[in-house]
Amino acid sequence: MSEGAIKLSIRGLGLRYQGPPVLRDVTLAIPRNSITAIIGPAGSGKTSLLRTLNLLSVDVDRARVEGELLLDGADILRPGVDRARLRRRVGMVFAMPQPLPGSIHDNLVFGPRLAGVRGRRELDALVESSLRAAELWDEVKDRLGRSAFSLSGGQQQRLCIARILALGPEVVLLDEPCSGLDPISTLKIEQMMRALCGRFTWVLVTNNTKQAARVSDRTAFLLQGELVEEGPTPLMFTTPKDARTGDYVEGRFG
């Protein structure tokens, strides 16, 4: 891969909370405008890795990190990085749908308002375009003023994705976004990811190896805090280099 094709470059990333290291010397390049899946058994450090890409692990979980994390070539682990700006560029969708209290509209304009978008027309346009991108517009366009909690779980999760898209991110991090959803809602989200692949760089943490196989371009396999192997998804699932990868994707452990 050429340098310009890489959106996020993780170099020698180590991470620990209070105790022993959770991630050790992880090096991984995430290509621009693609879907990268991170798989691995529970406790392998997938979520810690994902939450470090927008520094949530550092700010909320008080993780200590070492190494480099280059976003378009600039290290975001160096001190003094503007968190608000970073998180608008690198959005995050959590495992369980997490609407904020308030209406559907409130949820969508929360981020843009903080970013300084004030105009009513501008905000309305953002609401519509992001809901359309998340394929939720037709279902909610007549009830934008209703509580976000009135939506079904699958709709809430697409609302959360739309809420991120309204910020115009470059990277979208998804932390097992379909773990609480039914197969149809899952399918909708996967279709949306594929459809928007040309516009964003997606990083998807998933416990569902089949999902990784279905949607991702590249797959990285983490085991006990170390990156075992990464590569194009078809190769990872057919001819992995490491025996442990083969065992995991075929469901022999984990």
Place this chain on the structure above:
Amino acid sequence: MTRARVATLFTPRRAQTVARAVLWTMMAGATAILIFILAFVLGRGLPHLSWTFFSAAPGDSGRTGGVMPIIAGTLEVTLLGLAVATPLSLGTSIYLVEYTREGRLTRAIRFGAECLAGVPSIIFGLFGFVLFVLTLGMGWSILAGALTLAFMTLPTLIRTSEEALRAVPASFREVSLSLGASKWQTIRKVVVPAAFPGILTGLTLGLGRAIGETAAVIFTAGSSLPRRIPTSVYEGTRTLSVHFYQLAREGISADNASATAAVLVLAISFINVCAHVAMHRFLRRYR
């Protein structure tokens, strides 16, 4: 009875029926006590209530006339007290919940607040008398009474708003941060609004306690009968509960004492209803 006999006697199903009956009885008992007290106070007071009693100034030490300036004085002392205590308690609880990690310091502060909450109000009265009335030279005044009430309600207010803030799910904070909000923006726009109903409940309880307070204000706001609505915080006043105490204790007028008690109970109910309505309005708009 052997254990086996007991076991057959109390099948889970029967135990459930019994538990429910016992719980119902307790609930009914507690409700009956509340209704009895209300009926007792209002039953004695309401017959002596009249428009004049609400609107007139007291005369002849409270034997004649009404309680209008006393109502005003009570409101001034309590609202001023709450106006001091609310921002202080809110700031303290936000700092404790959002900016400190659970540790020795927060435990010490919480323990101190709990001890203070248990201190009898007459001690606060004495403290206020020495500090505000004498040392700071405020004299018996609305200001001294309000500050004393503020000190007295502070621990409870801190505790209730702390609980309310802690009850806000951590995920709300994470979501807000992940959408580019700063910590302060998260607190202001997400955490405090989500905790608002709980904070308001605490404020209502504090207000109820402050309005009904006698011992702490008799030493600090004084007990002189106001002839007109107090217009300066440096004037002394008599609150409704102090008025009731004086009328009843000195045997001035049992009728007017009962009427005062009824006014007090009605006022507190009115405030609670208002807080309730405000909370529901807010929840409807917010959820």
